Amino acid sequence: MPKxxxxxxxxxxxxPLPQDDGGLxxxxxxxxxxxxxxxxxxxxxxxxxxxxxxxxxxxxxxxISMNPAHYTVWLYRANTISEIGRPxxxxxxxxxxxxxxxxxxxxxxxxxxxxxxxLGSADGEAExxxxxxxxxxxxxxxxSYRQWLVKRFDLFDKPEELEWTHSMIESDVRNNSAWNHRxxxxxxxxxxxxxxxxxxxxxxxxxxxxxxxxxxxxxxxYILGILRAAELPKSTLKDFTCxxxxxxxxxxxxxxxxxxxxxxxxxxxxxxxxxxxxALELLATKYDPIRANYWNYRKGLLDQPNIxx
Amino acid sequence: MAVPLRFSTPAPSSRLEEIIPGSDRIExxxxxxxxxxxxxxxxxxxxxxxxxxxxxxxxxxxSLETATSRMDDKTAEIILPFLEGNPxxxxxxxxxxxxxxxxxxxxxxxxxxxxxxARVAFMDASRxxxxxxxxxxxxxxxxxxxxxxxxxAHTFSLAQHPxxxxxxxxxxxxHLACTYAAILSLAMAGGTETYETINRKTLWHFxxxxxxxxxxxxxxxxxxxxxxxxxxxxxxxxxxxxxxELPPDAPARKRGLTSFTDGLGEWISKxxxxxxGISAAPGNEAHGAYAFCxxxxxxxxxxxxxxxxxxxxxxxxxxxxxSRQCSPEGGYNGRTNKLVDGCYSHWVGGCWSIVEAATTTxxxxxxxxxxxxxxxxxxxEAGLRDKPGKNSDxxxxxxxxxxxxxxxxxxxxxxxxxKGLGTxxxxxxxxxxxxxxYDGKNNxxxxxxxxxxxxxxxxxxxxxxxxxxKYFEEKExx
Numbered sequence: 001m002p003k004x005x006x007x008x009x010x011x012x013x014x015x016p017l018p019q020d021d022g023g024l025x026x027x028x029x030x031x032x033x034x035x036x037x038x039x040x041x042x043x044x045x046x047x048x049x050x051x052x053x054x055x056x057x058x059x060x061x062x063x064i065s066m067n068p069a070h071y072t073v074w075l076y077r078a079n080t081i082s083e084i085g086r087p088x089x090x091x092x093x094x095x096x097x098x099x100x101x102x103x104x105x106x107x108x109x110x111x112x113x114x115x116x117x118x119l120g121s122a123d124g125e126a127e128x129x130x131x132x133x134x135x136x137x138x139x140x141x142x143x144s145y146r147q148w149l150v151k152r153f154d155l156f157d158k159p160e161e162l163e164w165t166h167s168m169i170e171s172d173v174r175n176n177s178a179w180n181h182r183x184x185x186x187x188x189x190x191x192x193x194x195x196x197x198x199x200x201x202x203x204x205x206x207x208x209x210x211x212x213x214x215x216x217x218x219x220x221x222y223i224l225g226i227l228r229a230a231e232l233p234k235s236t237l238k239d240f241t242c243x244x245x246x247x248x249x250x251x252x253x254x255x256x257x258x259x260x261x262x263x264x265x266x267x268x269x270x271x272x273x274x275x276x277x278x279a280l281e282l283l284a285t286k287y288d289p290i291r292a293n294y295w296n297y298r299k300g301l302l303d304q305p306n307i308x309x
Numbered sequence: 310m311a312v313p314l315r316f317s318t319p320a321p322s323s324r325l326e327e328i329i330p331g332s333d334r335i336e337x338x339x340x341x342x343x344x345x346x347x348x349x350x351x352x353x354x355x356x357x358x359x360x361x362x363x364x365x366x367x368x369x370x371x372s373l374e375t376a377t378s379r380m381d382d383k384t385a386e387i388i389l390p391f392l393e394g395n396p397x398x399x400x401x402x403x404x405x406x407x408x409x410x411x412x413x414x415x416x417x418x419x420x421x422x423x424x425x426x427a428r429v430a431f432m433d434a435s436r437x438x439x440x441x442x443x444x445x446x447x448x449x450x451x452x453x454x455x456x457x458x459x460x461x462a463h464t465f466s467l468a469q470h471p472x473x474x475x476x477x478x479x480x481x482x483x484h485l486a487c488t489y490a491a492i493l494s495l496a497m498a499g500g501t502e503t504y505e506t507i508n509r510k511t512l513w514h515f516x517x518x519x520x521x522x523x524x525x526x527x528x529x530x531x532x533x534x535x536x537x538x539x540x541x542x543x544x545x546x547x548x549x550x551x552x553x554e555l556p557p558d559a560p561a562r563k564r565g566l567t568s569f570t571d572g573l574g575e576w577i578s579k580x581x582x583x584x585x586g587i588s589a590a591p592g593n594e595a596h597g598a599y600a601f602c603x604x605x606x607x608x609x610x611x612x613x614x615x616x617x618x619x620x621x622x623x624x625x626x627x628x629x630x631x632s633r634q635c636s637p638e639g640g641y642n643g644r645t646n647k648l649v650d651g652c653y654s655h656w657v658g659g660c661w662s663i664v665e666a667a668t669t670t671x672x673x674x675x676x677x678x679x680x681x682x683x684x685x686x687x688x689x690e691a692g693l694r695d696k697p698g699k700n701s702d703x704x705x706x707x708x709x710x711x712x713x714x715x716x717x718x719x720x721x722x723x724x725x726x727x728k729g730l731g732t733x734x735x736x737x738x739x740x741x742x743x744x745x746x747y748d749g750k751n752n753x754x755x756x757x758x759x760x761x762x763x764x765x766x767x768x769x770x771x772x773x774x775x776x777x778x779k780y781f782e783e784k785e786x787x
Contacts, residue, residue, distance in 0.1 A: 027457065032427055033427040072482045187583075213375075215367070221584035253369065
């Protein structure tokens, strides 16, 4: 049933402000329904007089149900909640089903962020996030929100956080969002340099993941990120990388990413430029030809001093 | 190690590849493998496409199945028939690739600018975007948009907020994304009267309120801070030639900042992630659209040769950007292990001009991208799309065409270009030029498929960029 305000006694004191499109016909104009049009007229009227009240809360809910991407309405709702002191738990309870319906919406996530920040507690958020990721395991907003939660509530050292991230990687070792979260809690979101000891743990963990599917780029990138953070050379990985590619046996390459790293390892060694060039040639001609230009560019860099990435 | 076949056509075994030269391989396979029925009926053109796809395919596939690999396989099954053949029966160019369907796309774009039914009320806050995407697409197709000039100015004058900046429409709060789309649309519409609808003084104050103490920008009052905000803000500041100093009422002033650019490069730097890409905000996952925002921002802060190495690890950035090109599809994805999508033709494809201006040319595969756009992203009816099976829309039309433009034209940074322009604040991006149409190996487009040049940073025509900046450089005061 559409909801209207003009015959609602509770709104009798408000004169709606209709949308003024005066003069020329605007581009990309929407022929609003009477219901949407009227509700927006009442919203403009209450915004003009800075009214924050329970009825405004109801009005914003009504408009959000018709247009969840309406940032103006969300922002005004957040202000209303803060002004009238609506219990924040009530707001979260209302928000949950709305968020599940509109997962790719910036406003809902930012609203949640605002409310949880004010509430000062992350209780229940982990469970909520898990239920969202079950529907869309790489949702950018959900993962970004999780990173904010870790920082806001200092969850870096909470064992459950790393365990949960591990379970997400376990269920799909190719989920780059999960690898990103791991990096964030292990090193990215923290201050200071990564210790060699912790780096070695991470390297061991990642090597096991690579063995499951060597052509999966996420853990290869992750392991390189860890080396960079701990200021360890790529040659740390030489033996491991050679399990998946050997320039002397060009028929037996099990990972193009291994060839990529081998090229850098050889480039950094004395007298191994030829092997580096061979790895890059294999990539350009056979194992990753769509990027031939890039591999040839890297090959060109071999003749220049200091090419380390 | 087991190597199951991923795609609808077989990847030749490495031994076979050695023994039989590429041109004969198709026949060999069609003779010997009865399970690939379509191979027997393939036309000469289709055989050539299939041979090409085999030649750019990564010949390694892991046997482990996960949700990601299942989705990849399913998607490839949908896309590959469009790269191998011509299921929609488009007219083909001399390379056997669908021609750019100019007339039907133009029709769709005119419709995007028209009226919408009530059921799309969810787009009420995105109307500035729709106008920008449609106008930019029309100019990319070489269509004169001057008939829209007055309506563009009117549409955005209704969306301008009394406190500065533009919202999604009348009565909506100002938002940086809406303001970005508004300024670019007004620049394309052109003309003194159009430019003068912008209240630059209140705009300056609005931007001042978005500047954050950590160097970044929020999208709207009380809204999220991410790299879109940084990019939109510098695009607006630069095109409208606003003062770089923060307005007196900017909250960031209380935290010791005095300029819009204070801490900005450093903030972008923190958005570079562990794998080399660029994310929405520090700590988030690297993503193609945010990479373009970050690079665009740096290309406005100064010449790419200076700003990219100053704020980013360029070698790992190039590695990450390069990895976004999907094999064998040729289009880009936005993140590691995600699906190819036509919109990244611009978001990732558009990064290359800026990166090449900081390094060297010839880093990427332009023709593979163009092939994906022309073969897989043109909707049978009209407009361009994410991938086969998805509907076309203004967003995908705009960014596929912008990506096609990036593939076809060679955009070069040259500080000797336009020496008289951009001498003041944020003027670096006025020194780009076009060095002709790319003509390399494996070309897939005829002259009739070439779209117009597009400014690689502002993503509107060069003339629109120059004229708006020139107007506001010559104007005194707000």
